[in-house]
Amino acid sequence: MTNSVNSAKDLDSILFDISPKIKELAGLCEANTGIDKELFVKHDVKRGLRDVNGKGVLAGLTNISDVCAKKIVNGEEVPCAGNLYYRGYNIKDLVRGFLDADHFGYEEIAYLLLFGELPTVVQLDGFHETLTERRTLPPNFVRDVIMKAPSHDMMNNISRAILNLYSYDEKADDTSIPNVLRQCLNLISEFPMLMVYGYHAYNYRQGQDMYIYAPDPQKSTAENILMMLREDRQYTELEARILDMALVLHMDHGGGNNSTFTTHVVTSSGTDTYSTISAAMASLKGPKHGGANIKVTQMFADMKEEVKDWEDDDEVRAYLEGLLARERFDKKGLIYGMGHAIYSVSDPRAEIFKKFVAQLAHEKGYDKEYALYEKVEHMAPEIIAEKRKMYKGVNANVDFYSGLVYHMLGIPEQLYTPIFAAARIVGWSAHRLEELINVDKIIRPAYMPLAEYREYKNLNDR
Known part of the structure; x- marks a missing residue:
């Protein structure tokens, strides 16, 4: 048995610090949990319950709301303005x-x-x-x-x-x-x-x-x-x-x-x-999901620090390219607020919101910031298309402008x-x-097991 904890400091070091032992165990967890990404393709697993085009697996029926981003033209689905x-x-x-x-x-x-x-x-x-x-x-x-x-x-x-x-x-x-x-x-x-x-x-x-x-x-x-x-x-x-x-x-x-x-x-x-x-x-x-608007505002805060002339298209473009190259902001390779799992042409919420954002920006004296947001909204899809393999279009989503709105509201x-x-x-x-x-039926989708069956060994024989 280990000695009892004698102080709050000792307790904090046990409960909240990532010790070498925890790091060792985390490495063991990663080593024995990782799955070859090719197996997801081989077994046609819909990661995220979506296909490569972003279309979700049908898992239920609803009368409450509908997200529409495609229409049928000559018998084929084609992207359209979102509704x-x-x-x-x-x-x-x-x-x-x-x-x-x-x-x-x-x-x-x-x-x-x-x-x-x-x-x-x-x-x-x-x-x-x-x-x-x-x-x-x-x-x-x-x-x-x-x-x-x-x-x-x-x-x-x-x-x-x-x-x-x-x-x-x-x-x-x-x-x-x-x-x-x-x-x-x-x-x-x-x-x-x-x-x-x-x-x-x-x-x-x-x-x-x-x-x-x-x-x-x-x-x-x-x-x-x-x-x-x-x-x-x-x-x-x-x-x-x-x-x-x-x-x-x-x-x-x-x-x-x-x-x-x-x-x-x-x-x-x-x-x-x-x-x-x-x-x-x-x-x-x-x-x-819901925390995306915070990432947008943090990204723009970093952009406004790094880009000296917000009206210079070349300078703004260089920053956005740096984001995709994992060289800017959080180095995740993302332009936050751009793209959506469903919408590929336009997000109707962003379109509606934008009409009122300009009005609020003018009232609050944020016209320059709003102009920068608009510039990024127009540039980002083109830059993403140049740098990434695209399965569908990219557009500004509702999170792109909502963070700016909340900031202007003093929230x-x-x-x-x-x-x-x-x-x-x-x-x-x-x-x-x-x-x-x-429905009245518990939701329980299937997962394919990959681990081989093994014989149990006693503790002293391992």
Whole structure:
């Protein structure tokens, strides 16, 4: 037996340091876990559940949303401008509708995704009231959960809070549709508070002032986020409208995106709503999914440092080529914000968003930064096509501009992905309900075993 740990320093060195022994074991793990990439081709394994053209393996059916990036021409599929449909409605028409009606869109589109039809005025008012009355947390929850052990990572922080809400729910494990809907509506309503309060709690532990504002029942979800986040509670109409637009555009994206598929997988096991949403949060946190907008803003911050003249096409091109050559930024060989698993011609969310980004950039004095983003948007696809083998087109995705928008809104980087989650939790909720209503079968795809069968040897004979 080893000696007992005598100090906190000893404990930290055991639990948190990567010791030589851990490195040795990691090498053993890598050596015995690696699989020849050619075997994936030989056995026609769809890595990432997608083929080489990015088309996903059919794993389910959904009525909730559709991502369309191809059309049939002379009997063949060809790439086309991307379209996103919520319950059969084109996102462009939905956006135009609530803009023309001069009201915020989050609540209306949330109703559509959850219940399958656009609400009437009476239904929308009733739904807004339903969300408003649920914008509350259990007694002492902020003190006992959010204020204790706050994390610099808000996604983990929020996930922990969601799992803790399980303990306050007397029907936490009831998976009947009315009860799951109740839980989902609660979480949708509570999420902005969990996000903003968690952020303030962490800052308080770092020595900053603490301010916790209750949501205003008369304000929209977007307005409440900005109001609760800012010490002076002030925001402009344009700021609130653009944040509302971001929430609508991020609300759902088909059943196959990583976090929504996670929702289906975890729901199929029969587990509770809190565990399901927490699992979806864990998926969205990844930099290949919801965390991508942070990478975009970090990449542009590095670019603005390295490129002396932002208007010089040659200098910008040299930087982008350096990214692909693994010589710039994080040396991953990627131009973040460019390309998408589905879209090859255009991302409709980016197209819609861009129209409002320019307006906000002008109001905030970011015209020069916006011009640089536009330059990269036009240059990057051409440079990627020159340097890489392409199976489909490359275009700017919604993450390309969303990070810039959040920066101009004064939203801290720690909340970029949580803002995404504040929108996507509506889609997750709709897909959880869809899985429970329609399938009732645990998801379990097949994996081909490659290890040869071996005879067991006793410990002393190895």
